[in-house]
Amino acid sequence: MNNTVIQAEGLSKLYRRGLQVDDGLRHSLEAFLRSPVASLRRKKEETFWALKDVSLEVREGEVLGLIGRNGAGKTTLLKILSRITRPTTGWAEIHGRVGSLLEVGTGFHPELTGHENTFLSGAILGMGKREIERKFDEIVAFAELEKFIDTPVKYYSSGMYVRLAFAVAAHLEPEILLVDEVLAVGDINFQKKCLGKMGDVARAGRTVVLVSHQLNQIRSLSHRGIWVDAGQIRMDGNTHEVVSAYESAMARGDTNGHSQDRGTATKARFLSWEIAEPGPEPPHTLATVGPIALKFVVQVTSAVHMGHHGVTLYNHDRQLIWGWAVDNVELEPGVHELRYSFPMLPVRPGPYSWAVSLYEEGQLLDAWECLPEMIVATENFQHRYDHRSGVLNIPSKFSIT
């Protein structure tokens, strides 16, 4: 029962930053024409260690949650373990049949029907043809798509698409399951259903390695937590201890490698944030597009006059989604709630981070990248060609007149 199924020793991964494919040849040619000799020498590219000297051991039946900030190296670790990318140094051994789930709908093709995509995606995720045939009815029933299974998925709503995609994935029966953040899509009811299914997997004694930004999810699913920070393992142990340590460190703004510059002044400190409406729980997950209200709690030790307060919202790719600023802020000593309300916040499902700041006469009092991150779990209206679908999540109707 307690055999080691994953063993990793000194895994490191070096990435080259800004390696663009599209300007490849032209860039190489230009460089060559300019200085033929220099360009043939190995260039000094800007590099960074996404993962540095990570060793870990996972035992059979363990459910391991990986937590950490964006860019801490969780996904890189998962990609190495699922063999999508290879480590720069170090090694790992995995004993057993591995299934990895890094996105929902891997291999789906819009022109194919739900039926055809079930087989295609199942095969890509590692199921055999006979295995898919055996589980087909169960998959369709789980997705609640009996009526539409022979319709091309390009006519599916995004909710239907996600349901089918997840149903296929949920019926994988690997001995070791590697999962990355895939549950942060779809509406909250379906998420719960998927969580239930994943709980079954965990109870069935299979090994699961799960990356998530949703700390409550990690808490409810995993026995053991690993906090990855700046490419290294910062803490490894009981889930509740690790998640709590992570949460409190985040609240302090202590992030080791990525320490936030919170200014030197002690006049004001942001303490916490939450979704005030529609409250009260879960306080950091958005299950509706609106109306909503947020509150940022700030503690002020001596009065702030003529303050300047800014707020920004970033998505998972650090793209600025929205920003706002208020001048002439007057704050008396004490704890205040800075409240924002929105008729709607139509952004795509996924993890987001808020950042708030407070200045007085041009001097930074506090700047805080809010933790935990905000998880948007509304229905997704995203087109399947997702690289062209932008950042807004708005249902649209098309007609020709």
Add this chain to the structure above:
Amino acid sequence: MFRPLFSFLWYSSQGFVPPSGAFAQTRMASVTESSVAHPLHPGASATIRIEPPSGLFELRLREVWAYRELLYFFVWRDVKIRYKQTAIGVLWVVLQPVLNMLVFTLFFGRLAKLPSDGLPYPVFYFAALVPWTYFSYALQMTTNVVVDNQRLITKVYFPRLILPISAALSGLVDFAIGFVVLAIFTVAYGIRPTLAALWLPALLLLAVFTALGVGLWLSALNALYRDVKYVIPFLIQFWMFASPVAYPSSLVPPRWRWLYGLNPMAGVIDGFRWAITGRGHSPGLLLLASSAVVALIVLGGLFFFNRMESSVADRV
């Protein structure tokens, strides 16, 4: 058709699998057997070893074999998608070489009066266009297959070699349809098949490996430099004129024949005409040279593709 091709790949791998390649499967002797017993279950209950790319020639053809069911699904997907949105579907497969044949017959035959080695022009051109259409299609598919599946490559693991192989194979469905039409057509012209037709599978295999070998190079290059995409149409056009599609190879001056033999498609197309009609000369020696060239291209392509493979998921 599929099985002999792959067992060839598999057997040829024996000499090239280094004992300690990344994901080396040396400790999995029993596992390999079990994965043969249950068709897919890739790497079932195996010990997978993950290591940095070693830079050596690590061919994991055994792993490709373990994933053969996925290979089948990729081919099946390509074929399905191709006909999904077309109004007349499969008819295009027949129309493409037929229309080309008509154009060639009219311009190269009737107007330019190029020799046809004594064959009726329509048969002469059709017999060349069926393998050529397969080849040019397979080459295009193979070149783009890594770029087209980039998203998949960054999200799930499978031996990347499956992609170019599936691309080279998916054109065979079109080929089969075109070939049936060609056979009917030839018989309608009063040409009866001879024993030479037994050479057809070998010729087809040579065309598949040519497309795969060149495609391996181009798909890897295409993943690094998107410029390759723009070079392809030109390359295919040039290659067609460098092959005896529009003219008989007897038109090539004897002192250049050796150079001509370096083009494997010259042997394939000449061979096709001969095998279908039983007329003219067998391209024996030309074919031997072509096979040697193709073997080199495929081996080099596997090596190059393999080097690229370990970094392609990082280049997005």
